[in-house]
Amino acid sequence: MTAAPPPATVEFQAVHQMGCSTRISRLVVQREESWHRLRSSNSEKSVLVIDFDFTGRPEANFGHFVDLLETDREIWRTRQPPTAAQSLVPATDYLDFWAQLPTSKQVQALMGYCAGGSFVPALAERIEQTQGHPVDVILFDPEVVTVTSLYEDFQRAVDIISVLSAQEKAQVHTGTQNTRATDFAAAARKVIHLYRESMATAFTRLGLDESLGAEFVQMFNSYVSYLAAAAELTPEEGWRTGVALTSRRPGLGAHQAAKEITFPVDPDDLLRDPRVADSVSQLLT
Numbered sequence: 001m002t003a004a005p006p007p008a009t010v011e012f013q014a015v016h017q018m019g020c021s022t023r024i025s026r027l028v029v030q031r032e033e034s035w036h037r038l039r040s041s042n043s044e045k046s047v048l049v050i051d052f053d054f055t056g057r058p059e060a061n062f063g064h065f066v067d068l069l070e071t072d073r074e075i076w077r078t079r080q081p082p083t084a085a086q087s088l089v090p091a092t093d094y095l096d097f098w099a100q101l102p103t104s105k106q107v108q109a110l111m112g113y114c115a116g117g118s119f120v121p122a123l124a125e126r127i128e129q130t131q132g133h134p135v136d137v138i139l140f141d142p143e144v145v146t147v148t149s150l151y152e153d154f155q156r157a158v159d160i161i162s163v164l165s166a167q168e169k170a171q172v173h174t175g176t177q178n179t180r181a182t183d184f185a186a187a188a189r190k191v192i193h194l195y196r197e198s199m200a201t202a203f204t205r206l207g208l209d210e211s212l213g214a215e216f217v218q219m220f221n222s223y224v225s226y227l228a229a230a231a232e233l234t235p236e237e238g239w240r241t242g243v244a245l246t247s248r249r250p251g252l253g254a255h256q257a258a259k260e261i262t263f264p265v266d267p268d269d270l271l272r273d274p275r276v277a278d279s280v281s282q283l284l285t
Helices: 062-066 091-098 114-131 147-159 166-177 184-206 210-232 252-256 267-272 274-283
Strands: 035-039 045-050 074-078 106-113 136-140 243-246 259-262
Touching: 035 062, 045 114, 062 074, 062 267, 062 274, 091 114, 091 210, 106 114, 114 136, 114 210, 136 274, 147 166, 147 184, 147 210, 166 184, 184 210, 243 252, 243 274
Parallel strands: 045 074, 045 106, 106 136, 136 243, 243 259
Antiparallel strands: 035 074
8 A cells, every 4th residue: 555645745736716585493502523613713703714625725714814813802714514524415514514613602703705705605604593693794706616617626626636648638628528417416426537537547646545536536526516506606795794804906896895895815814814814804893
């Protein structure tokens, strides 16, 4: 069995990040499996973050961002439903999973990055119904997920698998072009299948353990499931009550927000820029 190279020498990354309100009678505050704590605090208020994070992610993440924030709020980031590693999970199941809040503290704000912003209005509504206080909506480069953006992300993910030849990559891209499904779930299942085949070829060629390859595929499956769930939602109306903090190349979703604050930074650096953190700190005062 060949050991996997350390993260710094791995020649490819598994995924690349892009871009209906459901009512319930109560929220369940009982466990932390749905959330990861980014910051502890004695404050009576908390902030929740919806994002898909993974090791080796090229964009700055909220782990970087909380270090820049000047706020005493407790901060939590979403985990992904375990079943998403194997199959596509409906948006309502994501909302049910995240509605199991990690704390009984008042949720002051709900933040979402890129595709994560699509979940923010529906989850904020659930929280508001229960706690009796409004939840501030804060978005970072919000984007509506489409089949086109899914294919573009998939092609980038394949292009950075360096052990595949240019011809092999072209064949994979042709596979998506030949099945340009308009249904997002069908397109998602197709790219998962093509990615699994590409990773199998790559890991065999590198002589790496098949179980490690399976972990990459499961993580990609989880990411695509996250996007497919986001694509089910219609967040635009809910975004109109929020603030969008955007990079120099924002998506069209940012223009739906009540207020847009743009920064002269690349999208990958949005969550590591002190000016962005200062703006959010002011919003949380």
